[in-house]
Amino acid sequence: MGTSLLGKAALVTGASKGIGRAIALGLAAQGAHVIAVARASDDLATLDDELGARGETWAEDASGDGFLERIATLSKLDILVNNLGTNRPKPLVEVSDDDLDVMLDLNLRSLYRITRASVPLMYEGAAIVNISSQMGHVGSPGRTVYCMTKHGVEGLTKALAVELAPQGIRVNSVAPTFIETPMTKPMLADPKFAEFVKNSIPLGKVGCVEDVAEAVIYLSSSASKMVTGHSLLVDGGWTAQ
Template sequence: MITAGPFNLHGLAALVTGAGRGLGAAIAAELAAAGAKTFILSRNQAELDDLAQRIAADGGQAQAIVCDITDAGAVQSALDGIPRLDILVNNAGGNIPADFIDVTPEQLDSLLLLNVRSVFLTAQAGARKIMASGKGGSIVNISSQMGHVGAARRSVYCMTKHAVEGLTKAMALELAAHNIRVNTVAPTFVLTPMTEAFFKEESFRDWVMQRLPMGRLLPAQEVAQAVRYLASPAASMVTGTSLKLDGGWTAQ
């Protein structure tokens, strides 16, 4: 555990949504390793307990909170139950790839609820909690390279991530007066439980690799390190921006 230097989060409290596995688990472990008391939130008790044990074994602090992120009342109750908040990582999200003309109203509503509405309301509740301390803090919304470009079979996902990028800029302007910084991390494709099924399709994997100038997938650990940077004193003047970890995807 690192407890000194500009990336030190010792004494701070962080909440990570969608923390049970994948990117969320990597982010939570990284923040805990930096010294933050980390609240890990998802719907799966077993996954959270396993992560909390792994964080504790590495000398960190983590407390599990079982909660459905799409239930705004439950999220508010969860925030009410923690003593303070300095860092919020809005990580929970999902995707349902489909051709634009085949997207159903149910799929549309599901992704809007998870990727936009829940992000907005969780950020709103989190900002109020951070403001209560009067010490400022950092909110990191996990976006995507698809929040900057378009892609076939990802019309709804692109729409929701563009919304997150716009929300982040507006939040940054309003919350700067409270010393709360708001940014996004926009990764390219990462091999996670959510994307693993996609990469089993050879044609999809070939499509991704042909468009990634760096020629490799992004390790979850690098996403976690980017979040740690944005949450730390090293990024004290960084707000309203998107940190793209896209291997050059959006430069084309």
């Protein structure tokens, strides 16, 4: 069994740039028809051009009700990639209620609602892949809310895997280490922080977006047909220590 996704319909949230963009393009390259979702932007427009006939873009706020209503118009869905998320790293005592609410909503609540809206369109052989983080397996200073939400994603992944198994729907997560993206660029621009990150990764380097996309392709394909409830760590060995 290979990783061909020919004829599959895939929905990817947070798709305009970074990891989500790489996932959308990677799934399309394997033959899936990709619906790439993000708020309207130049990045989303250029992604639409890159996808061409292999997919389409939806300019939607993926945390809003309008997006859920649009999902319901689809006839079927074979692959759901929940990539929506954000981070506001701060010490505990500096985290505002707004910081807390934004991260809880984007990283966990929206993922839950999108999945709930998508499952009725999924059948035996379908796959859900949640983009989690190595921080869903460990703790880290200045990332209390992020770690909390990503641990929640990992728990939800396991619970959904058990609940949806009788329907033949597999549910897994991909948990990356620090990946070079627009979101992490400001953090990694700090030489002290960049050194800390690289010293914490046994392979001695941060990941690239394609590393995550390839893991998603595997978990979306028949190559992983007996894999469910699993978190695939793409972390260069960070959590093995």
